[in-house]
Amino acid sequence: MTMNMIGRVTRLSGEPAMELPGGVTFTGNKALMLEEPLLFERGGVDRTGVDLPPVPDVSDRLAGLGRSAAIGLPGLSEPETVRHYTRLSRQNYAIDLGIFPLGSCTMKHNPRLNEKMARLPGFADIHPLQPQSTVQGALQLIDTLAHWLKTLTGMPEVAMSPKAGAHGELCGMLAIRAALEARGDARKIVLVPESAHGTNPATAAFCGYAVENIPANARGRVDVDSLLARLGPDVAAVMITNPNTCGLFEPDLVQICDAVHAAGAFVYCDGANFNAIVGRVRPGDLGVDAMHINLHKTFSTPHGGGGPGSGPVVFSAALAPFAPLPFVRKSRDGLELVEEWQAHQSSDHDHSFGRMVAFHGQMGMFVRALAYMMSHGADGLRQVAEDAVLNANYILAGLQDIYTAPFADTGPCMHEALFSDDFLDGTGLTTLDLAKAMIDEGFHPMTMYFPLVVHGAMLIEPTETESKASLDQLIGAMRSIATRMLADPDAFRSSPHLAPRRRLDETAAARKPVLGYRDALDAAA
Amino acid sequence: MTMNMIGRVTRLSGEPAMELPGGVTFTGNKALMLEEPLLFERGGVDRTGVDLPPVPDVSDRLAGLGRSAAIGLPGLSEPETVRHYTRLSRQNYAIDLGIFPLGSCTMKHNPRLNEKMARLPGFADIHPLQPQSTVQGALQLIDTLAHWLKTLTGMPEVAMSPKAGAHGELCGMLAIRAALEARGDARKIVLVPESAHGTNPATAAFCGYAVENIPANARGRVDVDSLLARLGPDVAAVMITNPNTCGLFEPDLVQICDAVHAAGAFVYCDGANFNAIVGRVRPGDLGVDAMHINLHKTFSTPHGGGGPGSGPVVFSAALAPFAPLPFVRKSRDGLELVEEWQAHQSSDHDHSFGRMVAFHGQMGMFVRALAYMMSHGADGLRQVAEDAVLNANYILAGLQDIYTAPFADTGPCMHEALFSDDFLDGTGLTTLDLAKAMIDEGFHPMTMYFPLVVHGAMLIEPTETESKASLDQLIGAMRSIATRMLADPDAFRSSPHLAPRRRLDETAAARKPVLGYRDALDAAA
Amino acid sequence: MRYLPLTPADRTAMLSTIGALDIDALFVDVPESAWLTRPIAGLPLHSPEMLVERELSALAAQNLHAGSVPFFVGAGAYKHHVPATVDHIIQRGEFLTAYTPYQPEIAQGTLQVLFEFQSQVARLTGMEVANASMYDGSTAMTEAVFMARRVTRRQKALVSGGVHPHYANVLKTLTQFTDDELVNFEPELTPGRPGDDLAALAAGVDATTSCVIVQNPNIFGHVADLAPLADACHAAGALLIVVVTEIVSLGAIRSPGEMGADIVVGEGQSIGNGLNFGGPYLGLFACRDKHVRQMPGRLCGETVDADGKRGFVLTLSTREQHIRREKATSNICTNSGLCALAFSVHLTLLGEKGLRHLAALNHARAVQLAERLGRIPGVELVTTRFFNEFTLKLPVEARPVVRKLADARVLGGVSLGRLYPGVTNLQNGLIVAVTESASDADFDAFEDALDEVLA
Amino acid sequence: MRYLPLTPADRTAMLSTIGALDIDALFVDVPESAWLTRPIAGLPLHSPEMLVERELSALAAQNLHAGSVPFFVGAGAYKHHVPATVDHIIQRGEFLTAYTPYQPEIAQGTLQVLFEFQSQVARLTGMEVANASMYDGSTAMTEAVFMARRVTRRQKALVSGGVHPHYANVLKTLTQFTDDELVNFEPELTPGRPGDDLAALAAGVDATTSCVIVQNPNIFGHVADLAPLADACHAAGALLIVVVTEIVSLGAIRSPGEMGADIVVGEGQSIGNGLNFGGPYLGLFACRDKHVRQMPGRLCGETVDADGKRGFVLTLSTREQHIRREKATSNICTNSGLCALAFSVHLTLLGEKGLRHLAALNHARAVQLAERLGRIPGVELVTTRFFNEFTLKLPVEARPVVRKLADARVLGGVSLGRLYPGVTNLQNGLIVAVTESASDADFDAFEDALDEVLA
Numbered sequence A, B: 001m002t003m004n005m006i007g008r009v010t011r012l013s014g015e016p017a018m019e020l021p022g023g024v025t026f027t028g029n030k031a032l033m034l035e036e037p038l039l040f041e042r043g044g045v046d047r048t049g050v051d052l053p054p055v056p057d058v059s060d061r062l063a064g065l066g067r068s069a070a071i072g073l074p075g076l077s078e079p080e081t082v083r084h085y086t087r088l089s090r091q092n093y094a095i096d097l098g099i100f101p102l103g104s105c106t107m108k109h110n111p112r113l114n115e116k117m118a119r120l121p122g123f124a125d126i127h128p129l130q131p132q133s134t135v136q137g138a139l140q141l142i143d144t145l146a147h148w149l150k151t152l153t154g155m156p157e158v159a160m161s162p163k164a165g166a167h168g169e170l171c172g173m174l175a176i177r178a179a180l181e182a183r184g185d186a187r188k189i190v191l192v193p194e195s196a197h198g199t200n201p202a203t204a205a206f207c208g209y210a211v212e213n214i215p216a217n218a219r220g221r222v223d224v225d226s227l228l229a230r231l232g233p234d235v236a237a238v239m240i241t242n243p244n245t246c247g248l249f250e251p252d253l254v255q256i257c258d259a260v261h262a263a264g265a266f267v268y269c270d271g272a273n274f275n276a277i278v279g280r281v282r283p284g285d286l287g288v289d290a291m292h293i294n295l296h297k298t299f300s301t302p303h304g305g306g307g308p309g310s311g312p313v314v315f316s317a318a319l320a321p322f323a324p325l326p327f328v329r330k331s332r333d334g335l336e337l338v339e340e341w342q343a344h345q346s347s348d349h350d351h352s353f354g355r356m357v358a359f360h361g362q363m364g365m366f367v368r369a370l371a372y373m374m375s376h377g378a379d380g381l382r383q384v385a386e387d388a389v390l391n392a393n394y395i396l397a398g399l400q401d402i403y404t405a406p407f408a409d410t411g412p413c414m415h416e417a418l419f420s421d422d423f424l425d426g427t428g429l430t431t432l433d434l435a436k437a438m439i440d441e442g443f444h445p446m447t448m449y450f451p452l453v454v455h456g457a458m459l460i461e462p463t464e465t466e467s468k469a470s471l472d473q474l475i476g477a478m479r480s481i482a483t484r485m486l487a488d489p490d491a492f493r494s495s496p497h498l499a500p501r502r503r504l505d506e507t508a509a510a511r512k513p514v515l516g517y518r519d520a521l522d523a524a525a
Numbered sequence C, D: 001m002r003y004l005p006l007t008p009a010d011r012t013a014m015l016s017t018i019g020a021l022d023i024d025a026l027f028v029d030v031p032e033s034a035w036l037t038r039p040i041a042g043l044p045l046h047s048p049e050m051l052v053e054r055e056l057s058a059l060a061a062q063n064l065h066a067g068s069v070p071f072f073v074g075a076g077a078y079k080h081h082v083p084a085t086v087d088h089i090i091q092r093g094e095f096l097t098a099y100t101p102y103q104p105e106i107a108q109g110t111l112q113v114l115f116e117f118q119s120q121v122a123r124l125t126g127m128e129v130a131n132a133s134m135y136d137g138s139t140a141m142t143e144a145v146f147m148a149r150r151v152t153r154r155q156k157a158l159v160s161g162g163v164h165p166h167y168a169n170v171l172k173t174l175t176q177f178t179d180d181e182l183v184n185f186e187p188e189l190t191p192g193r194p195g196d197d198l199a200a201l202a203a204g205v206d207a208t209t210s211c212v213i214v215q216n217p218n219i220f221g222h223v224a225d226l227a228p229l230a231d232a233c234h235a236a237g238a239l240l241i242v243v244v245t246e247i248v249s250l251g252a253i254r255s256p257g258e259m260g261a262d263i264v265v266g267e268g269q270s271i272g273n274g275l276n277f278g279g280p281y282l283g284l285f286a287c288r289d290k291h292v293r294q295m296p297g298r299l300c301g302e303t304v305d306a307d308g309k310r311g312f313v314l315t316l317s318t319r320e321q322h323i324r325r326e327k328a329t330s331n332i333c334t335n336s337g338l339c340a341l342a343f344s345v346h347l348t349l350l351g352e353k354g355l356r357h358l359a360a361l362n363h364a365r366a367v368q369l370a371e372r373l374g375r376i377p378g379v380e381l382v383t384t385r386f387f388n389e390f391t392l393k394l395p396v397e398a399r400p401v402v403r404k405l406a407d408a409r410v411l412g413g414v415s416l417g418r419l420y421p422g423v424t425n426l427q428n429g430l431i432v433a434v435t436e437s438a439s440d441a442d443f444d445a446f447e448d449a450l451d452e453v454l455a
């Protein structure tokens, strides 16, 4: 594995040429902004960063199925490993560096207490299949978290095992399907607002429903009339997001739920935006039948690089009997985890649609989420929603005179402020250019081009863990960028200029995908 | 406390002016290179990042001495605190980012296992004054580490309490002083080679000795003749560093020790460079009487930003009785920590010169150092010395045709390679300029202008935890810099250009020192 | 509250900037009927860090953790020693608190890690391409079956009786309302080759078969040569899906790719990740280049930036829900990013050399224990070719035995009675897993305790 | 070995580049007599991480740690709750594995932290300037005495009997060979004002006195007004050195600066740092601007860079050993950098608001316990004005009592018998410290156990 990318290997005799491979520097580094080659270029199959006890000499029992051919897995010593990943990490933006206002993603502070708690051996070092008598504390934690979730949402039942929001949607839609089947009802249509997150239609399709879109109205809400008009004996469910992906509360949700129920269908609520209302509104009071809660959003469990998440689903009384396995229940000797079909007769889950995942869900996330909830308490969580909404409206107020705010005239927003790039018309610049300009300013950009219902959407969700100073700086920078863009558009066509990389060619990446490191070894294979 | 430094607070009415305070950007940030204001500019006395239980209502017992006046300590919420320090941390270079070749500092990899072990509650959460029956494991650890140190150095006794190398020097020189007094000998002169580290003469003076310098010879070693010539009834001790600060082994040390002993004096050996010989040479076999070991160098305990360290001192039989308190000894019921004058009668320490520190030394460092030693074992530690020396000689070989290597003709070096900036004569550039150019290349510079015995010294200590690839890149970059400096000196007069800051005005800093944040509050005071 | 930066003064100032009378004014759209005027009852109020730590530590202390006892529990999750370096790296704020790398210019750290992870997984499984992770092995297996359906346009899947029953149940759940057809083979404790129904599966493949799903090593620890079955599948135009629940095994036994698998899914927890009572874990998903556009999940690809410098981006997103919505290859969004990072760091520390050593060590230790336990009167070693896990047939039902062992503070494996409550012919089976973390003292303790309990 | 990147192949290649036959050729200067041909005997060989962890964990498990029992031990080291954030920050590689900031352009992180730390310490102590840390409180105190000597050009130091005896011993050790003269006052358990000899000290100050050293709160927990003594010192041209071993106290009681101290030294462990069996700890050192050039230790100062941007550097180094050598103000080099960072992070989290709350809480809890224990028959509360620590006089020798309490798994304080083995009139004294970490249940357990032991 060669040494390219980190400066030419020195020929001890003879000088390196004067022109520098890395551009400004020989190494390509820029002081503390360091280049890092691929593991496959740095490491070697003969290198390792572990020491292990010797292998006892026994005759193997692999029956000739031993792996003989080279695998091609490079290793690094421990110091090199630390450096490889530390250097790479520095090419990332993160909440720990600054505001991360990705709309719909609720990127809030991740308390380190939660990391510490999740690493207690009593939680981190227990096996999902060890005898239940030896994990009563773990079952207690799950039961306590379940109590919090049910109480905060005002729903009677919760399924803890779903591994993320989309998985929770699957859980909810399967329960609805099971409930319909239980009454011998074959309805297959699911109505999804066009502003919905992609996982909603994808989930519906995933478990065999047919999806139909419902338009949004001029106020950025579900168009109630078209929705009610479409209800009928073939409609199984409506998937609705509240607060919705425009960052707005659906004022007619109660009415919608009543109508849907009257039409014999169910309401699935996408709870990804629960952060806006936690402690102020209980979705159960709105009449929804199922809702997933992204613990990794509202309750702050870290999911760096894309995961892991956790998506427990709360259920109405109508759906409770169909909730999945496993579940925790009280029994004579403490708490019992009911895992199997046979085991749960006579329980209130006798219509359970079954198991969704190998074990019991995301324990590591449960610990963090509970630590987060206990720290805030009922009062703190209510404050969370209020500050999240306050921060979003402060941004809306700070930008709406320059940035196009399509629904600002309909009143305050909830936890996120939505803008469009209409104000850039004529400059040839778009939301993308603005996002890249924010990168140079030291910010992570907002969510771009989602939801689809506004042109060049910019969805800004500050969350409650941003200070006023942080918001003021963001607003100041975004005003400055907008003003400069309008004054001198050409200066912004190729931002960012100061990041570890300039704009990357995504088209080329997709046209001829290179999805892994290829070398002689692979060529040979 | 104001908001300057992080971009003007936006006037929501009216636009920010077009010219940008931060230069290229409104915020002053450069994508991932983020500016961070002072805590005192960010925080507020009304802000806090902790929640605490309520204060019980009792009548105080402060007898009117309560603190009423404002203190002026700014606080930050937890998210802001994490961000403040994370952003600051990114303005630092560190071993985790790349080679840190500071000669004499032995900046090697700090294993994370050691951090984990030091944080075990059984070590981190025990009080120095709790009953000894409740800390037998801790005393065992200290005793085991002492065994390792004595065995590795071939010395019969070790004092564990010194808190760093310089403190260890103090310990050694006090023991020598006590030994002399014990025989009623008033000698006060200490001989120190001119190449010695500043702490040596400073320490000698600190405990009341008079210091005289011994010149170095043309081979970078102590000039034996002048040393022997100076020996006499007034000389209390010789402080000698081996391997010395030129990175060279003192070949005549045995002869020197014999002569010094014959003259009734003692030999203090500065063991800061023990990394070069650990496992290959036992200082005890060379005849030294006392030597400190920087656990934070040779045995890799982290000391970010300047500390903490740990400097246990090994003693010859002649000095053992004078070792300080406290010390650990076996007793009928396990291990005993002997803390007080009265307590140690009849021990082999009945001439102890007393206590050097409030408690028992740097337990946190002891745990890390022992974990490091156990991981390497006797075989691994020998390999450490060999690889450290190999790496240094590889650098010497890779640079000596361009860089002036004053002592290269005397043979191989030990753990560090010494160069002078003579090769830059005529360019007007110096060691300092070269160091700053290395910063732009993404390296921490070598030790500059030390030792004092060569002109514009550059002392490069790679340590054994650098890979060949890392050395090749350093050599390549340093050759490239040197070549470019000779070709185009002017390009290098104001490096660095790519770091968070350009060259800083140290003269101004010293002329009118600003050593703390001053604001209205202080003005008032 | 320590996580909330806004002070009362800030809130007042901000409300006036916004032009709102009070905070309630921002919640105008909330209907009367759902309006809450005070913190929700039935829950405690905010609590200091010190007290939260005290309470949760007390809960944790009620669990018997693996490191504190002789431990031999496996069956889909394994206790391996994870170097301290791994945890340090995943706690780097820039990794821990980043998001999905949607802005590649400031996410190259995550993206390069994903690219390296994909490369490592592809090589480990012997496949050409791997994705950036799924939730866990069981959900990855279900996704594989759906992918096979898309590739073959067929509905029927044959499921080996050697597949982890929880995995099989997940598949059952996800297909119960779709028109996929499942043929589940029954597990048998056949001496020497428990759960090995490869021949029957091969015989069962026909022109309507979308895929065959086998696990190797299977739930009983049995290791088999999958090549003949692969040939049978390919002859019939079906895909062979191989499940690997103990990924360390691939350091010792031939990879599914080498044996002809078309899709390999696995549970990656064993490398870099703790037991965590079942989650978060790491779903691995690998396949052949030719099927990549039918793959579920995120993919990271190499490209160049405007200066021609190499860089990485998320690519082929037209497969994904945020672009393709109901036509997406999967609904997955959040995956197991941090677990993938932990996996990649640990595997980097191991390297091929370390992985092979680790696997050989696991195998040798398992062989040692199997031989010891097999000598206990009445105990039969059912699995004779295995990696680090084997099944014992006890003279009595295993489930109560496991409970009694636990009372003696030995966690002695997983009873088949727990995994297959209904299935009478399996009740005496005990699955025992052995990793590098079990000491000789642990072996002695286990042997003595089992002797005791069976006596 | 996992920490050593060089492979055998690397070593061979490098030796040939160097032109050395073998590694021994690089050690030519080592004399025959000291040449070792094999690894040193009597020590184990290299060990896997897993086994090192197992061994050290076993040792740790032999200690009774503070968090696991009712805990009231103080006398110079205190158990306070340290937020998890603090440990996270000090483990950032860029802080943990940096060095002394000798290259300011790439050390602004450390330098700004030090500048902020100096500012925090100065304000907390009520002084004008603080340095970047010393080893611990005891060595800082000795340095203060030497500094006073340099400032006043006098030799005589008066040491209060209220100063921690270990601190006094360290001073004794360091001055035994110099011509400094120490006058140590004897500690008395005077009811209501134990160890309070301020009047006597004031009376003792004369024109030959360099400095007077007092501790506040003193070793017995007693809190006093130092202003009169300060006046006496200044009248005689001597300096008042105030030692603070429980730095949290400054959130509740008047600062030494406000009471006229010239030099304040302290132990900073209480904020941000754990007990660690005595080290590493954090020496605090603060004084008046006018004496700054006589200060020991590193100082960080503000300046500007070539672009005029604010930045920080180490400054006034002409005081230090690496420049001044034998004429330096101290021999200190490595200090307590990381502990200072931990202190600064924790104090930032607290802020003035949190610190005052924490201090008030500590005080109130201590008052509560003092009153409970004072009611135990035969037990006398000797200290009546205190912060979070007080001295009890027991009807019997305290040292065995403390041992008996430990047998009952209560760590009930520090006996004066341990601190003053010889001093008969102190043997019944017990120093009890109370922080926020002690619960009501801990109070009950302590009271019951003490009742028991004394019964």
Ligand SMILES: Cc1ncc(COP(=O)(O)O)c(C=O)c1O
Pocket: A104, A105, A164, A165, A166, A167, A197, A199, A241, A245, A270, A272, A273, A294, A309, A310, A311, C332, C333, C334
């Ligand atoms: C509105 C909405 N719904 C659903 C999801 C899916 O949740 P997850 O990513 O946890 O699967 C998301 C997450 O991005 C979302 O923003």
Ligand SMILES: Cc1ncc(COP(=O)(O)O)c(C=O)c1O
Pocket: B104, B105, B164, B165, B166, B167, B197, B199, B241, B245, B270, B272, B273, B294, B309, B310, B311, D332, D333, D334
């Ligand atoms: C040669 C030498 N001696 C002594 C010391 C002082 O050691 P410490 O900094 O641990 O006090 C050092 C550290 O820089 C050194 O390099």
